[in-house]
Amino acid sequence: xxxxxxxxxxxxxxxxxxxxxxxxxxxxxxxxxxxxxxxxxxxxxxxxxxxxxxxxxxxxxxxxxxxxxxxxxxxxxxxxxxxxxxxxxxxxxxxxxxxxxxxxxxxxxxxxxxxxxxxxxxxxxxxxxxxxxxxxxxxxxxxxxxxxxxxxxxxxxxxxxxxxxxxxxxxxxxxxxxxx
Numbered sequence: 001x002x003x004x005x006x007x008x009x010x011x012x013x014x015x016x017x018x019x020x021x022x023x024x025x026x027x028x029x030x031x032x033x034x035x036x037x038x039x040x041x042x043x044x045x046x047x048x049x050x051x052x053x054x055x056x057x058x059x060x061x062x063x064x065x066x067x068x069x070x071x072x073x074x075x076x077x078x079x080x081x082x083x084x085x086x087x088x089x090x091x092x093x094x095x096x097x098x099x100x101x102x103x104x105x106x107x108x109x110x111x112x113x114x115x116x117x118x119x120x121x122x123x124x125x126x127x128x129x130x131x132x133x134x135x136x137x138x139x140x141x142x143x144x145x146x147x148x149x150x151x152x153x154x155x156x157x158x159x160x161x162x163x164x165x166x167x168x169x170x171x172x173x174x175x176x177x178x179x180x
Contacts, residue, residue: 028059028062029060032058033054033055034054034055034056034067035053037051037077037078038071039081040078041081041084044107048081048082048083056068085103085108085109086103097114098114099117099119103115106157106160110160110163119148119167120166122170123141123145123173126170127173142177145167146167152167
């Protein structure tokens with residue numbers, strides 16, 4: 001963009017009228033704020049506000065200054081924070097396609113069904129193994145599922161009714177395979 005020289009002194013015009021400096025309609029002196037967090041997650045019953053800090057930056061000389069204040073040396077701060085549905089269980093644990101013992105509770109929708117899906121896959125694998133003559137593999141898989149029943153017995157919050165039914169079915173299948 002060319003500016004026509006009018007003979008006026010530059011100081012007579014505000015800098016922001018001459019330059020679209022910082023972008024996003026930000027003009028000289030514009031202050032932006034953001035919230036950062038000292039933890040990526042907090043335990044159930046807490047709020048992310050407890051670990052938050054506000055940072056600001058200012059449009060100056062057609063560029064934004066660095067975000068400040070900066071975290072103390074050695075500390076890591078994050079752009080997002082979430083409240084865990086159970087201690088140690090974050091959304092990423094419930095949507096990664098892997099079963100998670102920490103998330104296998106009602107408050108976390110029983111690992112968003114991933115734990116149940118894994119159990120059904122294991123049961124299906126054991127059934128296929130028994131049908132194709134791999135009885136040892138079938139017994140090993142069913143034994144593992146059957147032993148999960150101990151965890152369900154010890155922790156009533158662990159797993160749901162459907163999972164307990166799968167464990168019972170696995171134990172019955174295991175007993176039937178062992179008895180021929």
